[in-house]
Amino acid sequence: MALRTGSAAGHTLRVTGMTCAACERRVGKALGRLPGVETVSVSSARGRAVLTGSVPPRADVEAALHAAGYTLGAPPWLSRDRGAWLTALAGGVAVTGVLVLAVRSGLTGWTPAESLSGPVLALLVGLAAGVSTCMAMVGGLVLAVSATASRAAPGRAGSTRRRAVRAQAAFTAGRWAGFAAGGALLGAVGSAARLPDPVVAAGMLLAAAVMAVLGLRLTGLSPRAGGLGPVLPRRWADRFGTAGDRGAAVAGAATFLLPCGFTQAMQLYAVSLRSPGASALVMVSFAVGTTPGLAGLGLLGGLARGRPTADASEARAAGPATGPATRWPALVGVVVIAFAVVTGVGGLRVLGLDLPWPGGGAIGVPTATSSNVRLDGAVQVVSLTQSSDGYHPADTVVWAGVPIRWEITSTSQFACSSALRVPALGVRANLNPVGLHVVDLPALDPGTTGFRCAMGMYSGTLRAIARPPAASVTATPTPAATG
Secondary structure, eight states, X not given: OOXXXXXXXXXXEEEESOOSHHHHHHHHHHHHTSTTXXXXXXXXXXXXXXXXXXXXXXXXXXXXXXXXXXXXXXXXXXXXOHHHHHHHHHHHHHHHHHHHHHHHHTGGGOOOOXXXXXXXXXXXXXXXXXXXXXXXXXXXXXXXXXXXXXXXXXXXXHHHHXXXXXXXXXXXXXXHHHHHHHHHHHHHHOXXXXXXXXXXXXXXXXXXXXXXXXXXXXHOSOHHHHTTSOOOOHXXXXXXXXXXXXXXXXXXXXXXGSOOHHHHHHHHHHHHHOOHHHHHHHHHHHHHXXXXXXXXXXXXXXXXXXXXXXXXHHHHHHOSOOSGGGGHHHHHHHHHHHHHHHHHHHHHHXXXXXXXXXXXXXXXXXXXXXXXXXXXXXXXXXXXXXXXXXXXXXXXXXXXXXXXXEEEEESOTTSGGGEEEEGGXXXXXXXXXXXXXXXXXXXXXXXXXXXXXXXXXXXXXXXEEOOOTTOOOOOBOOOOOOO
């Protein structure tokens, strides 16, 4: 098969296996040494190299790329490496097991005593966030930063791990600085404002897409899709020798803008202080609290040393496997993809798409209201408890055509569930501070009206049924809570 040619100005080759600027330099040097080649322009993002001069024989091109650790030809959409799929399957089973244990142990719903205040409270809330909802949002990026950094400087295990640790340190420093600066700004503004739901959803979906691509790149399950991820332009990397660390620091600072429920709750708390200094201290304390969970996850990503194999042919080009260390990229990639799924589903739910979510729900056709509903004159009172792990009861049966006074007892003001949304009714309620909150809802038509937290992680329903003549409110079993 002849080499692909573009025009008289250059000859375009497809190259499999490139992931970064370092790959571009290696491929450029390998092809530039071939007889007759005058210049080489390489793009890892596009997976191609453009040569000027005479076209070398295909065998020579393949040999040069093979020696550099790459292969000639477009990467496949699906890997043909059975080992990559088996490793990903094992990683998926492991991730599911850890998630089940975390939920059953109550780890994901833990929050500190909210009788505390100031930086100490922010630190403890950060510790909780670092192993729960903020890990779901930021954790995939942390893993990707560390794993990508370790692959950007291939070599001995010690050097790649040091590179990953440097990137993680830069990410953490940038996160602390970004939260301090953002907190100071919130204290100066002093007004409690939340981002509109479409903006929150867009941020979540963008983060999910980036994490999914990076996860596919690490697992090697879809080499072509993995090549769609963002890469640093070579001219930037050539100009800034430490651009990778600087990029990690910028990414860390930008996490201040990601719509984690814990982060948004702390931002509102910082706004209420109306002091740039005090607000900055609270926000940086929160960021420091998230560090153990996120940094520990980042160190896992740092074990993803070397370049993940894209398919069987690339595995042969890269050389023999080096044991368990070569499986770390795929395992880390599975975790990143899991975070991407959670974040993406949450973003879609924020947009109003009622996607399935693990948990209970109303079952059967109810004939009476739930036990947490009572009539009070012309209105019906619905009791609900908000906690760090969602809403209880999550699903309630009410009478249609009767206005609702929703009495919500808040027990955790620094969880995502404290930002309650009823999209169909345009209701946005912030359940802080801790205590009783009353939300008035209009009479509902027969059917189901959903509600959720700002990130779409916790949800519930109000199911309105027709009220029979002279009916009294009797209890039906309350469905299990979802979260």
